[in-house]
Amino acid sequence: MFNDIASDYDPLNHLMSMNVDKHWRKKALKQFITDKPQNILDVACGTGDFSIAIAKSMSEGSHLTGVDLSEGMLEVMKKKVDAANLSDKISIETGDCENLRFEDNTFDAVTVAFGVRNFENLEAGLCEIQRVLKPQGKAVILELSTPANPIIAWFYKIYFVHIMPLIGGSISKNKGAYKYLPASVLRFPKKQEFINILSRCGFTAISHKALTFGICRMYVAQKPTKYNL
Numbered sequence: 513m514f515n516d517i518a519s520d521y522d523p524l525n526h527l528m529s530m531n532v533d534k535h536w537r538k539k540a541l542k543q544f545i546t547d548k549p550q551n552i553l554d555v556a557c558g559t560g561d562f563s564i565a566i567a568k569s570m571s572e573g574s575h576l577t578g579v580d581l582s583e584g585m586l587e588v589m590k591k592k593v594d595a596a597n598l599s600d601k602i603s604i605e606t607g608d609c610e611n612l613r614f615e616d617n618t619f620d621a622v623t624v625a626f627g628v629r630n631f632e633n634l635e636a637g638l639c640e641i642q643r644v645l646k647p648q649g650k651a652v653i654l655e656l657s658t659p660a661n662p663i664i665a666w667f668y669k670i671y672f673v674h675i676m677p678l679i680g681g682s683i684s685k686n687k688g689a690y691k692y693l694p695a696s697v698l699r700f701p702k703k704q705e706f707i708n709i710l711s712r713c714g715f716t717a718i719s720h721k722a723l724t725f726g727i728c729r730m731y732v733a734q735k736p737t738k739y740n741l
Contacts, residue, residue, distance in 0.1 A: 544623075
């Protein structure tokens with residue numbers, strides 16, 4: 513499905529979110545600018561928008577690895593990375609988030625931007641992220657959500673469930689993909705449930721921030737110095 517929509521993915525995302533998705537990524541980017549991690553993993557990196565934004569902010573000698581299952585999305589990402597002259601800072605790999613090839617305690621930071629809801633087994637994927645993080649390393653997760661305010665949620669669902677799939681489906685010629693998007697968001701765990709899952713996966717110092725009335729949520733969590741899974 514993601515291979516089929518890869519070529520239209522970026523312009524459609526920006527169109528249907530009215531470019532607010534760029535604002536959400538900037539909010540998450542501050543986490544990396546502050547900590548200056550040297551070795552970063554971007555899981556479910558897609559077409560690489562967030563990977564590229566992080567790489568542009570990284571200090572000298574830092575490196576980012578982007579991993580995704582969709583070869584079509586990664587082909588788009590590679591072209592963007594080459595155009596931005598960031599090939600020396602970004603490595604791109606096809607990989608499964610639930611079975612990462614990296615050793616324990618490899619990365620200073622791991623991020624997932626709008627991809628965690630696509631994990632086939634959410635808990636398994638989050639445990640893998642925790643495993644490859646170094647002790648005291650940080651996970652930053654951005655994900656779409658349903659606003660808590662019932663009035664905003666009502667308008668949001670009309671747009672998200674009924675209007676957006678028509679726009680996305682007509683432009684991309686893949687109606688199923690843009691029906692999947694709202695369905696995957698609506699069934700994704702609510703805030704406290706997701707925080708509980710992060711905790712079960714061994715994360716501590718978990719914080720949450722609602723963005724744009726809760727349409728997007730940012731979760732930040734840390735791998736403790738001593739941990740048991």
